[in-house]
Amino acid sequence: MDYDAIIIGSGPNGLAAGIRLAQEGLSVKMFEKEDTIGGGTRTMELTQPGFHHDICSAIHPLAKASPFLKSLPLKDYGLEWIQPEVPLAHPLDDQPAGVLFRSFDKTVSYINSEDKSNYAHSIAPFLDKWDGLLTDILAPFSLLPNHPLMMARFGLQALQSANSFAKRFKSTQTRALFAGLAAHGIMPFDATATAAIGLVLGTAAHTVGWPYPKGGSHAITKAMAKHFKSLGGKIETGVEVSSTDQLPESQVILFNNTPQQILDIAGENLPQSYIKKLQRYKYGQGVFKLDFALSDPIPWEDELCQKAGTVHVGGAFEEIATSEKQTASGQHPEKPYVLVAQQSLWDETRAPDDNHTGWAYCHVPNGSTEDMTEPIIHQIERFAPGFRDCIIDTHKMNTQAMQSYNPNYIGGDINGGRADITQLFTRPAGLFDPYHIPKTNMYIASSSTPPGGGVHGMCGYHAAESVLRRL
The missing domain is CATH 3.90.660 (Polyamine Oxidase; Chain A, domain 2)
Structure with a gap:
């Protein structure tokens, strides 16, 4: 095996999952489609030079309160609230x-x-x-x-x-x-x-x-990425994963993606009953x-x-x-x-x-x-x-x-799926363990799992806990 775990996507949930697994000594590599990490927390000069805008998330009560994020030494890596x-x-x-x-x-x-x-x-x-x-x-x-x-x-x-x-x-x-x-x-x-x-x-x-965060929401994931790397984690940017076949060998694969993308990337390797459940998922x-x-x-x-x-x-x-x-x-x-x-x-x-x-x-x-x-x-x-x-x-x-x-924002949905009562607690497939894809070595760590959208990293954390229980 090249790695214990491969993670697709470097947003807050992907990084949270990577950090949690690396904390237990697992070898983890993360792949990111864009040239920079961050998912919904990037900050860029969108209008004119010198004007720094948060592309998606901007105000972060749940990041400050997150049980997992506040346990991390992110202040040591430059995060200032x-x-x-x-x-x-x-x-x-x-x-x-x-x-x-x-x-x-x-x-x-x-x-x-x-x-x-x-x-x-x-x-x-x-x-x-x-x-x-x-x-x-x-x-x-x-x-x-x-x-x-x-x-x-x-x-x-x-x-x-x-x-x-x-x-x-x-x-x-x-x-x-x-x-x-x-x-x-x-x-x-x-x-x-x-x-x-x-x-x-x-x-x-x-x-x-x-x-x-001072300097923009990107400061959250930049600090998380630095901590992840300090634990031995690796990140490769500029890599679009279109099939699990292109990934290195690993014990597990974690998707910081929504159901539609998972079907595109790994559909041929998923149980038919699970495929039908993901196809019914609503954005x-x-x-x-x-x-x-x-x-x-x-x-x-x-x-x-x-x-x-x-x-x-x-x-x-x-x-x-x-x-x-x-x-x-x-x-x-x-x-x-x-x-x-x-x-x-x-x-x-x-x-x-x-x-x-x-x-x-x-x-x-x-x-x-x-x-x-x-x-x-x-x-x-x-x-x-x-x-x-x-x-x-x-x-x-x-x-x-x-x-x-951000390909996770299907149709502009920034919450990773509709948060009505039918999906609020059971997303994405109504299983007792919502993070593990049955009969596979694959897991979902995105906001399409409980507790849903928001920069809190808890979806990734719980997905990592599901991995650790099985490994």
């Missing part, structure tokens, strides 16, 4: 913005009086036990939780639809704030368990914050992405939006719910829900000469080629009059460009 003064703000048309502060108490004091107790009841029980609870949340459904009672209490809320959960809030501010959180799941709000991502992200804001909505080179910070009308690392743009709960329903049914909303990040406010490495960067995307139907530039700019300008005058240059990516950049 930046915590914005305000993790999240949500501007509204006719009243102050909804805001999540790092401080739970400060957030409760800011929230409208009619919602204070309900917000506290929803979040407070989990704050002190968040590290342990998150380990259970980010584990495969087949593992017994370490905190069963707390997990059950969390699950009673998380399994609700976002529509149902939001009924506990009365004010436009709080309902809008929750809508922006829940919409990260890229699902219509009437779907079961769409409250889950809102609860996770809301609680994370008060525990680890919503930080981002979710896509995204349309805009990067801005700006002469000035985004001129938000609300002062707290000017201090926020992330701004959710989309108005009231009902407006965002409508937008998400439209994209799920194949339509392009005139007023899309837009996620905005403004990293250059606290990271001078992102833009030259007192200029700034802006990062934004909205949800669109899978495979969409619609140009959403104007709807996105219009939505931002709605809450930041004069924004258009700050734009020096833009760079846009529709769903096809997103998939071309």
Whole structure:
């Protein structure tokens, strides 16, 4: 055998799997199609020289909180987290913005009086036990939780639809704030368990914050790659793997890929019953992405939006719910829900000469080629009059460009598959061990396995654990 393990793909999950296996002394080699490692965490000069933009992921509460990533000495390899003064703000048309502060108490004091107790009841029980609870949340459904009672209490809320959960809030501010959180799941709000991502992200804001890495999201995987190599791991870039036949001999192969790619690469070597399950796997909505080179910070009308690392743009709960329903049914909303990040406010490495960067995307139907530039700019300008005058240059990516950049983003789906209740816990094939491909020496380590999308590395970690149990 040339290696104990071969890994295809060098995103956070591929690197997490490689690190975990190398920690146990296994010889591991990783192959990457592009000339640089990183998957969804690359940072590039997309608009003009000196403006450094995160191509996909930008704000990383789950990376900071990840049980596996935080166990690694990534700080020793240059990873430096930046915590914005305000993790999240949500501007509204006719009243102050909804805001999540790092401080739970400060957030409760800011929230409208009619919602204070309900917000506290929803979040407070989990704050002190968040590290342990998150380990259970980010584990495969087949593992017994370490905190069963707390997990059950969390699950009673998380399994609700976002529509149902939001009924506990009365004010436009709080309902809008929750809508922006829940919409990260890229699902219509009437779907079961769409409250889950809102609860996770809301609680994370008060525990680890919503930080981002100095210099760009690429700093996360660069640090991971350096640590992987220090453990003896090897990475070869610029190699597109189209068949397992071209790989060196190894005991196991791990795919940091989605089902469609795995079928293309290894379909002839998979059990027929498993092939049928992967063929039934469903991908979710896509995204349309805009990067801005700006002469000035985004001129938000609300002062707290000017201090926020992330701004959710989309108005009231009902407006965002409508937008998400439209994209799920194949339509392009005139007023899309837009996620905005403004990293250059606290990271001078992102833009030259007192200029700034802006990062934004909205949800669109899978495979969409619609140009959403104007709807996105219009939505931002709605809450930041004069924004258009700050734009020096833009760079846009529709769903096809997103998939071309990262083949894991099938049809622009950045979550590795639709995260509805039928796939949330059992992706990709409904097996007790979702990582091992039955009757083979192959494993799946991508976000198409539990716990799904997000820069947390836990899919790769659990896949590596599955490998170690068998080896």
